[in-house]
Amino acid sequence: MSAVKSGVRRLLGRAGFDIVRSTDSRGGVDDFIPFEATIRAAQAAGLSVGDYIDEIMNGTPGTTQSTIEELRALDVFTADPKTVLEVGPGSGRYLEKTLKECSPGRYEIYETAQPWANYLVDTFGVVSQPTAGSSLAPTPDGSVDLVQAHKVFNTVTFLCASRYFFEMARVTRPGGRIVFDVMTETCLGPATVRTWATQGGTGHDSYPAAMPRRTCVDLFETLDCSLEASFLAQMGVASTEVLVFRKKP
Template sequence: MSVFGTTRDGLNRALRHFGVQVVRGHSDDPAIQPFLSARKTLTAARRAGISVEDYIDRYSAAPGATAESVDALLRLADLGEHVERVCEIGAGSGRYAARVIAATHPGTYEIYETAADWLPRLRSLPNAAVRPTDGHTLSATATESVDLVHAHKLFVYIPLVVAIGYIDEMARVVRPGGTVAFDVVNEDCLDDAMTKHWVSSRATIYGMISRSWLLDRLAQRGLSLLGGHFVPLSGGRTELLVFRRA
């Protein structure tokens, strides 16, 4: 069985109780990871009588994590009530997008998402502009053109080289004075409890990036750290890092 198949089957066993199944996206690129089926996730949330945001937070063992992440981003970035252009990578169900749009009222909200079945929901968001995606770059977004570019619960799952490529792209597209935000598992996330849990559960689906290395790399690209905020991840936590472009 392939690595994808092994990972998929393990995830599906864990998610069966919630009526959710992992399936392959429309891209054949092996660097693009599995995602949650829109139809099954929406159906399960409706049956539970809760929002998609609350449903995904709940099965991830992190109730309220979406709101917490967005609130931390807005507080650290001090974006105000209006920004002209926002870009999100891996918007998925749109749970982060909906909150950011409601708070900042962007004129354009660019979205890169490889999961075709979530696209109709994403296109229904106010001022959404779904961009063609290759799973590696932000090629449809001009250099220094966005006020905020962000990603959530994405770089913890994709291969390191793909995550680094996306982070470099975020540095490219953000305008001077703009904000870059994303969460990663780094050395500061790995406390003893989280490490023991991952070892005992053989949690092999998460990737890690060195915090100090990452900050140095982004500093070379004109990005300074505004602050960080730990947010829940199933079995542990990630750190949301927020940067300002000089």
């Protein structure tokens, strides 16, 4: 790693981007990776912001792309989503790669970190919706083909995540997909809990947050959404589990 890269990493402090701090304790990424400094540092490193976060801040090159490739193999993008909605896109590292896989006419984001939301609107032409709590109220029922959230529900409280789940199911059209990752029991064997406890850093209020897999599967089933697939994705010192649901046609 170059001196610039290691210096930036030292400056940024903690072990991973997934450890975030927010003035409202909801995981606002803007406090942890200030907008302008991050953009400048990515440019100085000659990387896109997303790749910069993977490689320099998290020290895990390719993690975002590997989730995208898993989703591609599951035909999430070849289903040709016309409308995509993403909760908590942050710097847009998944958004950018999603837009390389498909060409939705409309891409809505719900993001509490305003500087990053503005940047995503300017850079990718997405629609930033008013974001408050866990509401997707501006988005009509059954209007979205692909609803996604990455590395969000392991940084917010149980109530915030659960309330978003109901909303995500509501806005998804019949036949549409819902994709998000959570730190389930699959990711929390005894050895991994030990790793988190000893090497997981200081965390913050709600990070890292666990969410039972069964809770998600059973809840979404009551909302007419069936689990299609799941896989692990690297997160912090261990992993989250990405769940892929399909709303019944």
